[in-house]
Amino acid sequence: MQIESKLPNVGVTIFTKMSKMAHEYNAINLAQGFPDFPVSPELIDRVHHYMQEGMNQYAPMPGVPILREAISSKTEHCYGWKPNVDSEITVTCGAIEAINSAVSALIHPGDEVIIMDPAYDAYEPIINLQGAKAIGVPLRQPDYSIDWEGVRSQITSKTKMIMINTPHNPSGATISVKDLSELEQITEGTGIMVLSDEVYEHIVFDGQAHQSVLRSEALRKRSVVTSSFGKTFHATGWRMGYLIAPSELMIEIRKVHQYNTFTIHTATQYAIADYLKDTAHYEDVAPMYQTKRDFFLKVMKGSRFKPVPAKGTYFQLMDYSAISEKGDVEFSEWMTKEIGVATIPMSVFYQDKQDNRVLRFCFAKNENTLAAAAEKLCAL
Ligand code: GLN
Numbered sequence: 199m200q201i202e203s204k205l206p207n208v209g210v211t212i213f214t215k216m217s218k219m220a221h222e223y224n225a226i227n228l229a230q231g232f233p234d235f236p237v238s239p240e241l242i243d244r245v246h247h248y249m250q251e252g253m254n255q256y257a258p259m260p261g262v263p264i265l266r267e268a269i270s271s272k273t274e275h276c277y278g279w280k281p282n283v284d285s286e287i288t289v290t291c292g293a294i295e296a297i298n299s300a301v302s303a304l305i306h307p308g309d310e311v312i313i314m315d316p317a318y319d320a321y322e323p324i325i326n327l328q329g330a331k332a333i334g335v336p337l338r339q340p341d342y343s344i345d346w347e348g349v350r351s352q353i354t355s356k357t358k359m360i361m362i363n364t365p366h367n368p369s370g371a372t373i374s375v376k377d378l379s380e381l382e383q384i385t386e387g388t389g390i391m392v393l394s395d396e397v398y399e400h401i402v403f404d405g406q407a408h409q410s411v412l413r414s415e416a417l418r419k420r421s422v423v424t425s426s427f428g429k430t431f432h433a434t435g436w437r438m439g440y441l442i443a444p445s446e447l448m449i450e451i452r453k454v455h456q457y458n459t460f461t462i463h464t465a466t467q468y469a470i471a472d473y474l475k476d477t478a479h480y481e482d483v484a485p486m487y488q489t490k491r492d493f494f495l496k497v498m499k500g501s502r503f504k505p506v507p508a509k510g511t512y513f514q515l516m517d518y519s520a521i522s523e524k525g526d527v528e529f530s531e532w533m534t535k536e537i538g539v540a541t542i543p544m545s546v547f548y549q550d551k552q553d554n555r556v557l558r559f560c561f562a563k564n565e566n567t568l569a570a571a572a573e574k575l576c577a578l
Contacts, residue, residue, distance in 0.1 A: 211320075216230060219540060220540035223538065225539055229560065230542075231512060231513060231560045234564055235563070244472050256460070257464040260288045269474070275477060285445035285449075292428060292438065292439040294320055295459055297424055302328060302458075308329065310331050310332075310356040311333065312333050314344060332549075335349050362411075364377075364395075364398075365402055367513060370508030385420060394410070394411040396425050403508070490562065493568060501578065502518070515556050515558055530543040
């Protein structure tokens with residue numbers, strides 16, 4: 199059989215590769231982004247409760263109403279605007295299903311989608327699967343801020359969507375109020391949609407407010423916003439995400455979602471709806487991670503790694519150019535095998551795979567995990 203690959207340049211993701219390697223070499227895994235501490239027993243208890251109550255059959259296609267109501271109230275509480283429970287919220291299998299369903303529904307062959315470069319590794323293949331093209335606009339150095347002039351210069355008659363990600367994986371950068379107004383100006387009077395990946399919305403540091411596109415009346419009319427309970431509640435394996443979009447876009451997105459995953463785990467949806475009633479359950483997440491970031495920076499102080507300040511997410515970039523001349527892929531493999539700490543090489547997130555000798559470390563870990571990793575890294 200002659201198989202014509204739809205993604206000829208894609209292998210397994212770097213996260214799969216590095217987690218496998220970490221396992222093989224018994225290295226501390228600061229590569230793939232997932233917490234090594236437990237989910238709240240109260241939340242687990244609620245899932246168990248609803249499974250015992252018999253919530254074990256298909257949920258409604260867009261998500262259970264009580265969870266959509268809770269998401270709507272949370273959105274109003276955080277960003278001052280309440281999405282419509284029936285028409286503007288859909289619960290998805292992680293944010294990646296949300297992005298996949300949205301792009302599949304809204305992007306046609308030949309369209310162009312502007313993404314930031316570096317970007318989360320899934321965006322470009324998802325765009326390419328629609329026969330569309332991802333146009334990367336380099337983020338500015340040294341702070342990975344968005345170059346709005348660069349974005350403007352890439353807009354053509356084929357541009358259908360601008361994808362942003364704040365807080366940004368892999369850099370940890372966040373956008374400001376000014377960035378939101380730039381995005382408003384660029385898209386005003388155009389048919390360009392925005393896809394804003396905000397899965398780390400509750401992990402922003404140093405007293406900043408998360409600048410969701412949902413704060414802007416002009417932007418939310420054209421935006422699909424994705425979020426993730428996996429990130430917020432330390433349960434990445436539960437695959438619980440959602441998206442918010444205006445009803446005209448949501449009608450199209452649900453046409454795909456219904457034939458993609460159809461519905462999401464029922465009991466977990468009820469459990470999360472209960473858990474969201476206490477705002478501290480999501481408001482206390484940022485200070486918890488800020489303490490971890492600061493702890494990681496403190497224990498890494500004695501090392502020759504140079505941190506790039508993280509304003510959000512649970513990732514910390516570190517420049518290792520004072521330690522080695524090796525390329526970042528080779529260096530991260532060597533570190534996993536020989537030093538016993540797995541990380542993600544930053545070059546994989548760039549369209550041109552540029553190598554600036556920077557690694558991404560996940561600090562969503564217990565302090566003893568971070569301290570054990572730092573001890574090994576400080577010896578380098
Ligand atoms: N989002 C996670 C990260 O950035 C990875 C998820 C995955 O393995 N696909 O590390």
